[in-house]
Amino acid sequence: MKKIIIACLALLPLAAQEIKLPPNLEKLADKAREVVDVTMDGPLLQLAARFLSDRDPDEARVKKLVAGLKSIYVRSFEFESRGEYQESDLDALRNQLKSPGWSRIVGVKSKKDGENAEVYLKSENGGITGLAVIAAEPKELTVVNIVGSIQPEDLRDLGGRFGIPKVDLGKKEKKEDE
């Protein structure tokens, strides 16, 4: 019994870094034209790292940062037309990301093309242990949760791989209206 309790306690910090999609966001799946989930953890992630080249500087960088990750989870909703989801649909998720340890580091709102992006970091014992991205476009909504040791700038290297969308934070920081 003691072993089970210890095992559960050991898993607690990991569980705390993972975000759970709230039921109202799950319901968006019914309205969406397409829903895609990509889950990569443990052995799959290790395997991915194994095949990245040490010679190619880009791949070597990704390989190094993937080695510090525990899991990558991506959920993407694509809608037929604008207005099929509301800003308020994201409130429950945002509230979850207001819990202790999480902090929002980037908030981008583009009034022109309606593309919004938010990046949240989970810190623990002085280190970053998780990252979440909410990328909202008029007809597309993507939630990314990365668990493990990661820096916000690493998103640039991970974008376009493992189902993670490209998030160009450098360019949009200028537009930030926060």
Added chain:
Amino acid sequence: MRRLPVALMLCGVIGSAADREFRDVVDSISNRVHARPLHIPMFGLVNFVAAVARPAGTKHIDLAVWEDLDWRSGDTRDMAESIRASVGGSWKPFVHSRSAQEVVSIYARPEGSDWRLLVVSVERHEATVVQLQLNPDALQRWITLPREYAFGHRRVKSTTRDLDP
């Protein structure tokens, strides 16, 4: 010396479990679409070719195909749940995609130095279940671009048909 029979027995157990899980998924889809998969003549030869030539890093293929379906009764959410329920717990969910017309689910699991991928695709008029035993190089192509490979899954089916005499 004793290890060899034990290893062979274990391989048999793992293999038969994988076959049973494949059949479970096939049965689950058959029940939902009220149709049995097509009979593919001499499919054993495909696996013989795969075992020898290992096209695209594939060592073994199990395939079930349904065509000319008229599946309109259930929604794709129910189908996705049904697939999820019929896949054994040893499989890791990798990619799931669902639209009003189609469900695609990909599961992966390590098996010795290889990996097994289970790709399930159900559309209104056709469905495919493919179980592949891949070497890690082949799997790596799926990992780096999971979405692209999920939607390109039909290539697996067409490649298999090309091999079918």
